[in-house]
Amino acid sequence: MTTQAEIIPYTAEIRSDTGLFNAKLGIWLFLASEVMLFGALFSTYILLRVSAVEWPQGSSILNVPIGTFNTLVLITSSVTMVMSWASLKMKNFSKYKLYMGLTILLALTFLVVKAFEYGAKFEHHYFPKTSTFFAIYFTLTGLHGLHVFGGVVLNSYFWGPGSKMWQTHPERFVNRIEVAGLYWHFVDLVWIFLFPVIYLL
Amino acid sequence: MSDAHAHDIKKEVKVYLMVFVGLAALTVITVAISYLHLKLFWAVAVALCVALIKGSLVACYFMHLISEKKLIYAVLILVVLFFIGLLFGPVLGHHDPLVGTVHVS
Amino acid sequence: MLPEFYNQLGAMHGTIMVFMGIVPLIVGAFGNFVVPLQIGAPDMTFPKINMASYWFYVAGGIVMLVSFFVPGGAASSGWTSYSPLANIATMGQTMWLFGMVCLITSSLLGAVNFITTIIQLRAKGLTFMRLPFFVWAQLVTAFLLLLAFPPLEAAGVLQLMDRLAGTSFFLPSGLVVSGQVLKVSGGGSPLLWQHLFWFLAHPEVYVLILPAMGIVAEIIANNTRKPLWGYRSMVYSIIFLGFLSFIVWAHHMYLTGMGTAISAFFQATTMIISIPSVIILSALFISLWGASIRFSVPMLFALAFLPMFGIGGLTGLPLGLSQSDIHLHDTYYVIGHFHYIVAPGTIFAVFAGVYHWFPKITGRKMNDLLGHIHFWPSLVCMNLIFTPMMIQGMAGVSRRLYDGGAGYAHAQGVLHWNVVMSMAAWTLALAQIPFIINIIWSLWKGVKANDNPWEATTLEWATPTPPPHGNFVTTPEVYRGPYDYSVLGATKDFTPQNQAEVT
Numbered sequence: 001m002t003t004q005a006e007i008i009p010y011t012a013e014i015r016s017d018t019g020l021f022n023a024k025l026g027i028w029l030f031l032a033s034e035v036m037l038f039g040a041l042f043s044t045y046i047l048l049r050v051s052a053v054e055w056p057q058g059s060s061i062l063n064v065p066i067g068t069f070n071t072l073v074l075i076t077s078s079v080t081m082v083m084s085w086a087s088l089k090m091k092n093f094s095k096y097k098l099y100m101g102l103t104i105l106l107a108l109t110f111l112v113v114k115a116f117e118y119g120a121k122f123e124h125h126y127f128p129k130t131s132t133f134f135a136i137y138f139t140l141t142g143l144h145g146l147h148v149f150g151g152v153v154l155n156s157y158f159w160g161p162g163s164k165m166w167q168t169h170p171e172r173f174v175n176r177i178e179v180a181g182l183y184w185h186f187v188d189l190v191w192i193f194l195f196p197v198i199y200l201l
Numbered sequence: 202m203s204d205a206h207a208h209d210i211k212k213e214v215k216v217y218l219m220v221f222v223g224l225a226a227l228t229v230i231t232v233a234i235s236y237l238h239l240k241l242f243w244a245v246a247v248a249l250c251v252a253l254i255k256g257s258l259v260a261c262y263f264m265h266l267i268s269e270k271k272l273i274y275a276v277l278i279l280v281v282l283f284f285i286g287l288l289f290g291p292v293l294g295h296h297d298p299l300v301g302t303v304h305v306s
Numbered sequence: 307m308l309p310e311f312y313n314q315l316g317a318m319h320g321t322i323m324v325f326m327g328i329v330p331l332i333v334g335a336f337g338n339f340v341v342p343l344q345i346g347a348p349d350m351t352f353p354k355i356n357m358a359s360y361w362f363y364v365a366g367g368i369v370m371l372v373s374f375f376v377p378g379g380a381a382s383s384g385w386t387s388y389s390p391l392a393n394i395a396t397m398g399q400t401m402w403l404f405g406m407v408c409l410i411t412s413s414l415l416g417a418v419n420f421i422t423t424i425i426q427l428r429a430k431g432l433t434f435m436r437l438p439f440f441v442w443a444q445l446v447t448a449f450l451l452l453l454a455f456p457p458l459e460a461a462g463v464l465q466l467m468d469r470l471a472g473t474s475f476f477l478p479s480g481l482v483v484s485g486q487v488l489k490v491s492g493g494g495s496p497l498l499w500q501h502l503f504w505f506l507a508h509p510e511v512y513v514l515i516l517p518a519m520g521i522v523a524e525i526i527a528n529n530t531r532k533p534l535w536g537y538r539s540m541v542y543s544i545i546f547l548g549f550l551s552f553i554v555w556a557h558h559m560y561l562t563g564m565g566t567a568i569s570a571f572f573q574a575t576t577m578i579i580s581i582p583s584v585i586i587l588s589a590l591f592i593s594l595w596g597a598s599i600r601f602s603v604p605m606l607f608a609l610a611f612l613p614m615f616g617i618g619g620l621t622g623l624p625l626g627l628s629q630s631d632i633h634l635h636d637t638y639y640v641i642g643h644f645h646y647i648v649a650p651g652t653i654f655a656v657f658a659g660v661y662h663w664f665p666k667i668t669g670r671k672m673n674d675l676l677g678h679i680h681f682w683p684s685l686v687c688m689n690l691i692f693t694p695m696m697i698q699g700m701a702g703v704s705r706r707l708y709d710g711g712a713g714y715a716h717a718q719g720v721l722h723w724n725v726v727m728s729m730a731a732w733t734l735a736l737a738q739i740p741f742i743i744n745i746i747w748s749l750w751k752g753v754k755a756n757d758n759p760w761e762a763t764t765l766e767w768a769t770p771t772p773p774p775h776g777n778f779v780t781t782p783e784v785y786r787g788p789y790d791y792s793v794l795g796a797t798k799d800f801t802p803q804n805q806a807e808v809t
Contacts, residue, residue: 007348007349008347008348008349008351008427009348009426009427010426010427011351015426018270018272018425018426019270019272020270020272020273020426022351022352022422022426022427023352025272025273025421026351026352026355026418028273028276028277029276029417029418029421029422029452030414030418032277032279032280032452032453033414033417033418033452033453033455033456034456035280035284036280036283036284036453036454036455036456036457037457037459037460038460039284039287039288039456039457040456040459040460040461040502040505041460041464042288043287043288043289043290043291043501043502044460044475044498046288046291047292047295047495047498047501048306048475048494048495048498050292050295050296051295051304051305051306051493051495052306052493053493059235064232064235068228068229068232071228072228075221075224075225075228076221078259078263079217079218079221079263081263082217082263083214083217086210086213086217089210090210127472128467128471128472128473129471129472129473129474129490129491130491131491132473132474132491132493132494135467135471135473135475135491135494136475138471139463139464139467139473139475143460143463181263181264182264185259185263186264188263189256189259189260192255192256192259193249193256196231196235196248196249196251196252197248197252200231200232200235200244200248201235201241201245201248279449279549280453283453283552286552286553287505290501290505290555290556291495291497291498291501291502293568294497294501294556294559294564294565294568295495295497297564297565297566297567297568298563298564298565299563299565300565300566302563304495304497304563305478305479306478306479306492306493306494306495
């Protein structure tokens with residue numbers, strides 16, 4: 001029985017005039033839409049801050065060392081993610097599992113640290129409704145956190161049940177990991193801008 | 202990219218590790234500069250420059266953008282233009298109110 | 307009817323027609339069916355994402371419809387949901403926001419699919435400049451959906467935060483509601499909502515018209531038996547139009563206390579965007595010159611589209627210039643303008659598309675007599691409904707008034723038009739009955755059609771009817787442009803795209 005994927009060309013191999021396989025174009029398009037999504041939130045931040053009577057400096061409210069730690073955690077997870085893909089290209093499945101597992105653990109670390117940060121704020125009765133600074137802080141980091149969580153789910157699937165595809169369709173599987181990696185690097189990219197804007201400025 | 206040999210991948214791995222070191226260093230730098238408490242305009246300019254460099258490293262090397270196809274560049278350039286429009290549209294409108302009025306919030 | 311219910315109907319009519327009606331029809335239905343066929347592809351690139359897009363649409367639709375039955379009823383702050391009114395509205399507004407998040411997600415998933423499919427799955431020999439204009443229209447539309455929808459998704463999240471978490475993204479300080487100062491942090495900006503909303507909603511209106519232009523272009527080429535005039539200009543125009551549509555949005559905000567510099571910028575871009583629009587419409591008109599016109603039912607609707615869209619477009623000009631917009635903003639003139647474009651514009655293109663592609667889906671043609679009985683009263687009634695709106699608008703009658711203007715002195719002289727419009731509306735509804743009967747009757751008893759009953763050149767007519775799994779029996783290869791009608795030296799007046807030699 002021919003599966004749909006077997007009828008549709010360029011799922012594994014590259015189309016010559018574009019130089020791409022389908023999912024790579026697809027994920028870049030999706031990331032383009034994500035740039036616009038976070039762009040709207042950054043635009044919100046800019047307008048709210050510019051039109052505010054007073055706006056606190058991020059470092060006076062947020063914990064910069066913890067934020068720095070989380071930044072390094074996410075950057076490291078980006079490295080482990082690209083290493084997991086490189087391992088597959090070198091046909092080393094166990095190294096892939098190792099690096100992907102590390103990526104997931106680092107991502108979970110990020111989320112746990114974030115949860116502690118939020119908890120500390122709630123304990124001091126700082127909520128989204130307290131001020132526009134907190135509103136945009138919680139919303140921006142919250143939406144980013146949801147994207148981190150989505151990445152955890154996706155990567156866990158590819159670490160676990162999804163990794164069976166390595167046995168049956170290895171080229172397609174490598175492509176999937178590359179595409180998952182692109183998503184994950186984007187999540188890191190957003191945080192690279194989010195962290196200085198919210199925590200430091 | 203997807204048919205590179207293992208030898209090339211090893212070279213790429215070296216690049217990934219160098220980029221990692223660069224990113225970590227830039228993170229430390231951007232946090233250190235924040236302790237200088239520069240005036241807002243300069244603080245923003247420096248922070249965004251550092252973030253742009255870090256972001257470019259991630260995009261170019263982890264996301265392989267530096268060797269990516271024209272089509273992807275075309276999509277991204279389009280997005281960058283619209284992103285800038287979205288980012289600055291509302292705030293530019295805020296700074297150009299009707300003569301004799303002011304936007305409050 | 308209670309005024310509150312009228313407001314709900316007003317808000318939901320706009321929301322449902324735009325996000326649950328037109329876009330799913332022209333992109334989800336026509337796009338999904340015709341685009342893979344016209345490019346010679348076996349399927350869309352991501353079938354599962356396609357399915358996900360559909361089910362998000364169903365979920366969003368259910369949330370929207372159920373919202374009528376919650377306490378306080380459905381959203382009633384216009385389809386535009388301006389803050390601060392939308393912030394303090396009843397539960398229906400929260401449901402509207404959740405529904406919108408689902409519908410936006412549906413469109414985003416679909417957009418990724420369409421762009422990837424059109425770029426990656428074109429048949430051998432099908433270069434971009436050999437694409438049917440309908441496919442170009444869907445490509446540009448998909449980019450609009452992809453890049454313009456996310457800001458509204460973000461804005462929806464922000465309004466949800468305002469309503470559910472008590473934030474003040476869109477609430478200014480010191481806002482007084484029902485005599486009491488609102489207990490919120492303040493510091494927000496109602497204008498921010500408008501900027502984020504219109505950043506989507508302006509490209510959205512081009513989403514509503516571009517595929518319709520694509521459908522009309524296909525049908526005109528086919529029924530004039532000659533290539534489209536100015537195909538290349540039309541392609542460049544539609545690309546330019548798509549790009550410009552992202553930088554005109556604040557022409558919906560001229561009356562927000564906007565300064566002259568920003569106003570001048572948006573007026574300029576708005577005037578410029580009319581150029582590609584006019585080029586496309588003119589090219590379609592000129593395509594009729596010297597043609598051997600076949601007045602089939604699809605062609606009737608396609609021909610009617612041209613002047614109707616022309617009127618709609620022209621009436622937009624006084625709205626795009628802020629001097630005249632001061633008088634016309636938020637009046638019935640606006641409603642007349644955009645309904646001319648979407649009703650006898652897009653919806654006529656949808657009808658044309660249904661009559662045109664029905665034989666490819668079912669293997670039978672629709673009945674011509676019923677088609678005429680559907681067409682002529684519809685055309686007349688559309689004009690009887692929407693022209694009086696311009697008259698009322700110029701007299702200053704505001705939109706979104708539950709009494710139709712009866713309570714205002716300046717409206718008294720034009721109130722009688724309400725009767726005319728209402729009678730025309732009921733008649734228009736009646737005129738759709740032959741269409742519904744036609745569809746049902748033709749499914750069983752329609753004249754059987756072969757694979758290419760309209761003798762068309764594009765690839766969708768080179769498949770069996772209905773197209774099987776994988777769409778094509780043999781992978782097509784393309785040798786010529788999309789509209790090789792009346793080629794010199796050919797015996798037939800059409801040469802299909804996948805035919806190598808002229809016979």
